[in-house]
Amino acid sequence: xxxxxxxxxxxxxxxxxxxxxxxxxxxxxxxxxxxxxxxxxxxxxxxxxxxxxxxxxxxxxxxxxxxxxxxxxxxxxxxxxxxxxxxxxxxxxxxxxxxxxxxxxxxxxxxxxxxxxxxxxxxxxxxxxxxxxxxxxxxxxxxxxxxxxxxxxxxxxxxxxxxxxxxxxxxxxxxxxxxxxxxxxxxxxxxxxxxxxxxxxxxxxxxxxx
Numbered sequence: 001x002x003x004x005x006x007x008x009x010x011x012x013x014x015x016x017x018x019x020x021x022x023x024x025x026x027x028x029x030x031x032x033x034x035x036x037x038x039x040x041x042x043x044x045x046x047x048x049x050x051x052x053x054x055x056x057x058x059x060x061x062x063x064x065x066x067x068x069x070x071x072x073x074x075x076x077x078x079x080x081x082x083x084x085x086x087x088x089x090x091x092x093x094x095x096x097x098x099x100x101x102x103x104x105x106x107x108x109x110x111x112x113x114x115x116x117x118x119x120x121x122x123x124x125x126x127x128x129x130x131x132x133x134x135x136x137x138x139x140x141x142x143x144x145x146x147x148x149x150x151x152x153x154x155x156x157x158x159x160x161x162x163x164x165x166x167x168x169x170x171x172x173x174x175x176x177x178x179x180x181x182x183x184x185x186x187x188x189x190x191x192x193x194x195x196x197x198x199x200x201x202x203x204x205x206x207x208x209x210x
Contacts, residue, residue: 050069050071051069051070052067052068052069053067053068053069053070053116054066054067055067055068055115055116055119056119057077057082057115057118057119057123058120058121058122058123059078059082059084059123059124059125059128060084060123060124060125060127060128061128064082066081066082068081068115068116070114070116071114072114072115073092073110073111073112073113073114073115074101074110074111074113074114074115074117074118074123075087075089075092075099075110075111075113076115077115078101078110078123078125084125084126084127086125086126086127086155087099087100087101087110087125087126087155087156088152088153088155088156089111090111090152090153090156091111092111093111093112094109094111094112095184096153096156096183096184097109097153097156097157097160097182097183097184098152098153098155098156098183099111099156100155100156100157100159100160100163100182100183101123101124101125101159102122102123102124102125102159102162102163102166103118103121103122103123103124104121104122105122105124105163105166105167106163106167107159107160107163107164107182109182124159124162125159126139126155126158126159129158129159129162136162137200137203137204137207138158138161138162138165138196138197138200138203138204139158140200140203141161141196141197141199141200141202141203142154142157142158142193142196142200144196144199145192145195145196145199146192147189147192147193147195147196148187148189148192149185149187149188149189150186150187152186153183153184153185153186153187156183157180157183157185157193160179160180160182160183161176161179161180161193161196161197161200162200163179164176164179164180164197165197165200165201165204169201169204169205170201170205171197171201173194173198176194176197176198177194179197180193180194180197
């Protein structure tokens with residue numbers, strides 16, 4: 001018997017080729033049946049990325065009501081919609097810390113936070129650490145200890161130290177190192193940054209009302 005003839009040998013009245021054809025047709029019928037394929041669900045109420053929504057943000061003690069797209073980062077809104085350019089654009093992927101802000105007193109990367117996520121939260125930027133035209137304690141400490149070189153990372157470093165001192169007014173040197181570990185200084189001014197954090201803790205303790 002030739003090989004081709006074996007392929008067509010009848011088994012219980014049906015050739016192998018007919019059997020495979022019948023199985024294929026049956027599978028297609030099952031896949032199309034209502035019992036196995038769920039009907040499309042009703043469209044969920046999801047805003048389109050480019051569809052503007054009205055939100056209110058509390059930034060540095062002031063409430064701002066603005067229209068934003070759901071995909072906009074807090075970094076973009078702070079800089080491009082509210083004009084608070086102390087928050088710097090760096091890597092925009094949560095690695096450098098140049099965009100650090102405080103959200104409910106905790107340091108957060110503004111580039112990794114959507115503006116709509118910050119609704120109902122207390123946001124503090126570098127500008128919010130000043131008292132009128134007077135530098136805040138952490139800003140003053142960075143100035144005194146020369147804790148910067150090019151200065152681009154400095155706003156994020158200052159905000160990170162502010163957040164650390166709000167949670168821990170008297171941090172150890174190791175706690176300071178850990179507290180600013182999420183902020184990169186390409187100039188390598190870390191020694192003076194650590195000194196500035198120490199000095200900032202002293203200035204905050206001696207500040208009126210502390």
